[in-house]
Amino acid sequence: MVRDHWLTQGKLRGEAAFGEETRENYGRDLGELSDDGRPLDLLKLKAWQEERDAAARRGEPFEEPPPALGWISFIGDLVWEATPFHVDAWLNQWKGGAARSRARRRAALFSFYEHAMRQQIVPGNPVRAIRPGVPAGLPGRVKLTRRQSGMMRSAADRWADPRDRLLVYLLLAGLRPFQACGLFLDRTFREQGGRVVSRLPMKGGGLRKEPWEWPAECVEALDAYVPEVRRVYPPYSSAEAGPLLTSWQTGRALTADTEPRRIVRRIAELHPGLAELAPRLTADGVALSVSPFTDDVEEDQERGGG
Structure with missing residues (x-):
């Protein structure tokens, strides 16, 4: 070795x-x-x-x-x-x-x-560019490829608690941070056959008319989080109502502008395949990336490919 x-x-x-x-x-x-x-x-x-x-x-x-x-x-x-x-x-x-x-x-x-x-195993030394005590940060914003989205899912499975794992899954399913953090338990319904749907918030306020159907992978993550793990603190949240993704300390909804980004970066930096991107990742970027929960054919149709 x-x-x-x-x-x-x-x-x-x-x-x-x-x-x-x-x-x-x-x-x-x-x-x-x-x-x-x-x-x-x-x-x-x-x-x-x-x-x-x-x-x-x-x-x-x-x-x-x-x-x-x-x-x-x-x-x-x-x-x-x-x-x-x-x-x-x-x-x-x-x-x-x-x-x-x-x-x-x-x-x-x-x-x-x-x-x-x-030993002629590698052509160069990746450590040479890193000076002691100087982190290598890069500005900008990125989206994930299908392979990277799979890595993000794997990182959430491995390192995230059930709440943060559910958040990452919802972002990977295409929900924007304000939508994921705006999901309410009393606006999420389980129908016959195990189908789960939610009323999504709109950017300017109010709720979308058409319910959003949860991908099966997100339903599994939801079941791992509710009801055993979800933190509730009346009057902000209860076992039957209130925000779905709640703060461990207050029971209030997660702050969409800051907490999803922090959670996404913390999880991504633990995965070797995402470490390079982690400092630039945003929750919005993850939501706008290729989803690991859709088939190639579905994506081609969404992009107008037939």
Whole structure:
């Protein structure tokens, strides 16, 4: 394995081989492995997911961030296709961490890819563009491709609590942030056969005449959230009425202008395939992207392709 060969044979600045302490720190930064070769940090992630889900079932807020992953677990199959944006997103997992620790992690990854270049595995070092302590942010706004929309769905399945997962699903189904945050439980109806429809808010006020039918994937996400997880605080919300997506602290509706964007970026930055886009993602951009819940034929017809 390249990781083990690097730790054993790699050089630090072209000089002596790694000392024992450096080898231990660098190995931990890339990700410690169990005796059978499984990443230990993924076991920590699984424990975190179980705690999050337990809190959701109790209807309690869960503010604990996911554990930081070693580089190999974080980047996955993209290890030889990594970009500076992936590197920056990985380093930014440690919010408020010491500059010295960030510099060490960068040095570890830099040395790893220098070794891979010497072995002719990669043509360049993606860490070179990242200076210690300087995040790589990009302005602008993007939409997701079908593949990226699938990644966003996967990230929500893996890292989001039931409320945030439902929000992402609704955005991926094409609802704008003000529509998703404007859904009310007492304006959402389950019909025979399991069909679910809602009255959607309009931008200027009022409700659309035609009900919006929920995709089956969104219905599944809804059932995982209501009624066990949804937080209610009278008079703002109750078990039968009020906003569907509620704040954990107040029971009020999520603020459409700010919270969906924050949630989307927080979830996207955890996925290696979306880390490059995460700083520029908006909830509106996700809503306007290709949906993973529609067929190619349906999309072609919507675009006028026949």
